[in-house]
Amino acid sequence: MLTVRQYVPADADLTIHIFLRAIREVASKDYTQAQVDAWARVEDREAWAKRRSSRPAWIVQYGNVSIGFADLVPDGLLDMMFVHPDYQGIGAASLLLATIEAEARKQGIQRIFTEASLTARPFFERRGFRVLASQTVEKRGQTLENFKMEKFLGETAATS
């Protein structure tokens, strides 16, 4: 039932929708209301759309419904990974990550790294990422804790 397709520019609004709802309804269990309010905002739709189109990105679908997205910057940064609250825990992010890892290998990227939320940290840890550091980032006057994490793809290839 879950499939992945490439992001197209017409997906900009749905990715904004998923981003906002995932923070407000899922990540909100790990952050205060003030932090959520500061994080869950997209003030410049055009800048968002431009950013999404500027690197490879993928949409995960449940049947015909687009339920999540993720991207991969050429240096190995997994910048965004968000899944709609109504479709948590069914493997959507796992499929996105498998897609990203396959693409990274194809491009010769050996290390993927991300800044994982408190909410996403266990997900990435179970999939071979390790925490490099915890950090606080500033968003619109609020400070939020997240984790610099990385995964070397060579290690996975060697053990699988």
Ligand SMILES: CC(C)(COP(=O)(O)OP(=O)(O)OC[C@H]1O[C@@H](n2cnc3c(N)ncnc32)[C@H](O)[C@@H]1OP(=O)(O)O)[C@@H](O)C(=O)NCCC(=O)NCCS
């Ligand atoms: C972190 C996140 C991307 C994971 O997405 P997901 O599609 O639910 O992930 P998956 O279904 O592939 O895996 C979730 C894991 O939780 C388990 N799970 C079970 N029930 C669950 C539920 N009701 N909700 C969430 N996860 C559940 C899954 O079985 C799986 O366990 P495993 O890691 O042992 O295999 C998603 O929770 C999310 O969007 N969070 C909020 C936004 C966020 O913090 N994004 C990351 C920013 S860096």
